[in-house]
Amino acid sequence: MACSEQSRVACGIGGFYTALAIESVLPILHSGPGCLFNVAGVLALANGRQSAITYYESSIPSTNFCEEDVIFGGVERLRNLTAKALEYYKTDLVIIVDGCTAEIVGDDIEEVANDFADSETPVIFASLPGFKGNNVWGHSQILNAIVDQYLTKPSKGVQKGLVNIFGVLPYYDPFWLGTLEQLENLLTDIGLTPNIIYGPGKGIEAVNQIPDAEFNLLVGPWVDLDIVEKLKVKFGTPYLHYPCVPVGATEIAAFIRAVSEYAKLDSEKTEAYIKKNEDRYYSYLWRFNRMGGVMFPQKFYVNASASAAVSFTRFLINDVGLIPQKIFISENVPEEHHAQIEKWLREPKYDGIKDYEIVFTDDGGLCDVEIKGLKSTDLELTRACLFGTTWDELTAKNNGFPFVSISAPYGDRAVVNKSYFGYDGGITFFADLYNDCIYKFLGSGSVANIDVQPEAALGADAC
Amino acid sequence: MAVNLKLSEVPSREQRLGSITGYDGSLKDLATQGCAGCLRNKQRGFQTVSNCAHIHCINQLAGLEGTLVVDHAPVGCAGAQICFTSVKSRVPAPPGALQHAKVISSAIGESDTVFGALDKLRETVIAANERHNPREIYIATSCVSAIIGEDVNSVCTELSEELGKPVVMAQAEGLKSKIWASGFDAYCHAASRARLIDTKKRNNTVNFVGFSNLGKQYVEPLLARLGLELICLTATASVEDFERACSSVASWGQCGAQSSYLCSALEEKCGVKYFQSHLPYGGVGFERFFLDLGRYIGKEDEAKQVIAEEKEKYRETIEKAKKILAGKRAFVALGASFAYEYTRLLYELGVEVPHAVAYHYDPKLDNPDESEKIAAATDVIELNLDVETSVNDGQVMETRQLIKKYNPDVIITRGHDANIIASSFGIPAYACEIGLILMGYRGLALFATTLADTLANTNLQKQIAKHYKQPFTEKLENTAPHSFYKEVAV
Structure with missing residues (x-):
């Protein structure tokens, strides 16, 4: 019921x-x-x-x-x-x-x-x-x-390289502003002229430019698909549909190549851009890798919007090396989009791949109920991470799961210009996940009197 | 006016108490007119967004321990509830100690608005009950359920029997009242119907009704000196807390808006004395409140002793802050009670108050003894308190024009965005405390000290204002405060 x-x-x-x-x-x-x-x-x-x-x-x-x-x-x-x-x-x-x-x-x-x-x-x-x-x-x-x-007047003529950005839903995607700023920088760096209507300094001038774009770029699984299709009919603007806001090195490289190919940009320049940024990204990860102390739990749950679920599930599998358990998409996505979203979620491959469930629901509490009901010894011993909203933060705390907020409602901490977009975003995510792990788990080398801690605070079973 | 818990719904503040959301003049005039029963509300021709009773009814009910709220509304009407519960994951309690607020939406859809949604409501309540098995269930009504004429009360009666637990309606349509505090009344009415019993006995306990029990560690020792134990009917209060509260000797509330209905219900139904005329804030407020309480239980001497000790304990700190605050001007924008409580506190600290905005005004409250006046009117009578004042239901454009006119050193406010206006003019805003933490000389010292700190370095506000572009026209900038009243077509 x-x-x-x-x-x-x-x-x-x-x-x-x-x-x-x-x-x-x-x-x-x-x-x-x-x-x-x-x-x-x-x-x-x-x-x-x-x-x-x-x-x-x-x-x-x-x-x-x-x-x-x-x-x-x-x-x-x-x-x-x-x-x-x-x-x-x-x-x-x-x-x-x-x-x-x-x-x-x-x-x-x-x-x-x-x-x-x-x-x-x-x-x-x-x-x-x-x-x-x-x-x-x-x-x-x-x-x-x-x-x-x-936008009742026809296009004044296509401006070469002008790209409208759609798919990032302002406010609802808590990272929208930071993401759009970084996406704008990236597209400018690879030789395009991004046109973003949201955020400070854009406004009606940007809206007026919409009909003149060379193409529309949709980043995300389904939001704004109706708009880019409408613009195709109304102004004849073609669109490139990329399935998600790219998070981390694997996805952002694929994204840059897709955009570059679609816009017929200089592939040598594109590859040089990717090489330079990947080197920097992996240099950070290498240093991060040596921190040691606490391991991420490998298993993970997601309870988020479809956009966040696709972005982060792909990143968590491709770059962080985690294993999906169940993905809850709790924003009541229209049924016509389910199959495509599921396909994009299942694209990333990993060693020892296992089947996992994807649930489309309007019931944000379902994830909490199911995690509460988990009694498997396996899960008690290995634990899992939970990625979702501030509602899930309490679920994560009550179960001793590391948590990172990825979707609305993000929580009442300030998000300001934070984003998990691209290379820098991926690095930030590693740090955020690690920081919550060390907050929730003490390493066995800790020189601390654990007797003063409530048992549950040590990550003891709360399931 | 006494409360009537036999009714399934409670009339709005406007209907019940003659409360208003439109006024400009002086506190003395406002209180005098209110007491004489001739207060008239002013209408507006231009208004901005406000707030609603629905949100505040649900957040209070869902905050109680062991409850579940079914929101009989489209899905978004429970949207803001996360604001009131996201703090839970940060409370330093061990994992598992705190659970999610349980607010389940019946998610009224388009076809439901045509064919009715009572079956859906029934199903939702049953499913929610199966999932969480709460001790009691509240069903909150909404604008939509009201307009389509849903008979929610009969569903409550049926399901109470079927599920064998209280299923109580909380009438909380946002369109019914301009005063969001009507939502607190809906909460108090529903919770009182579910939880109050006349025990016909008195214990040495005293009830505090408010949002939270933050600061109780400072208040409990003072009450203990009178031999009283504190019961907090605040967020997380359990059925047992309510049961014990029915046998208390007395109650007081954080303010007239959130607390008066429950305190009055406790007096009406259980005989628990409600102290409402003297709120215990600042030195002046605390002395009167604590003496009232001491006298009532025959411990006047002990009360006087506590007052003297508290006064001395914080004297030096308060005097130090007063020197820094001398000559400062503070603009107040707060709820119906706190607007005038803080005005009195500021006067006590020697701070000038050019204007106080109250988000509504109640000429009276629900206490059965009508000779007891509301706190602001009592202050006018006893202390000759006065201030230029206006009443608006969070109408920030009115508040903005007033702040611009008076250009104060600081804005004393809490929620409802007066702080944003302050910032846009380069004025610091002081986010003030309410409830137990503000009580007594300690509360006054805390306020004085932190206010002095707020005024010590205002660089941030100045920088922000320097770079902020006001999005309003010259016409608005030249509009006098309160001129929105005049634009009403007769």
């Missing part, structure tokens, strides 16, 4: 964070008074203490839909609010969004947006009721609204 707990997603209205990720794009909410906070909780506050780029979240105009609006409708209040917002906020684009309550009572936000057709600042709309989907769906609604309602 249905049991959906430990929510790792916001609801549809969480799509407004995609608007907030684009500089000077202002969402206006026609929703309940707490909808923003419910989204902010899981996508920003407990997700790396993130916050908005231009407008702080609490300054977002909202009708704060209330009981009277159920009876009389809230369209008139929304219209007045939008007019005032246009007077008070410096903005390049306004997106009116609504939530469950306004949708159920039938408030027409399209009509309100159309009332501002003559406004100097464009006003568009997106319906985001939570009963229709989660924030990943909401994100898609926002991008579709921008493409359909804002």
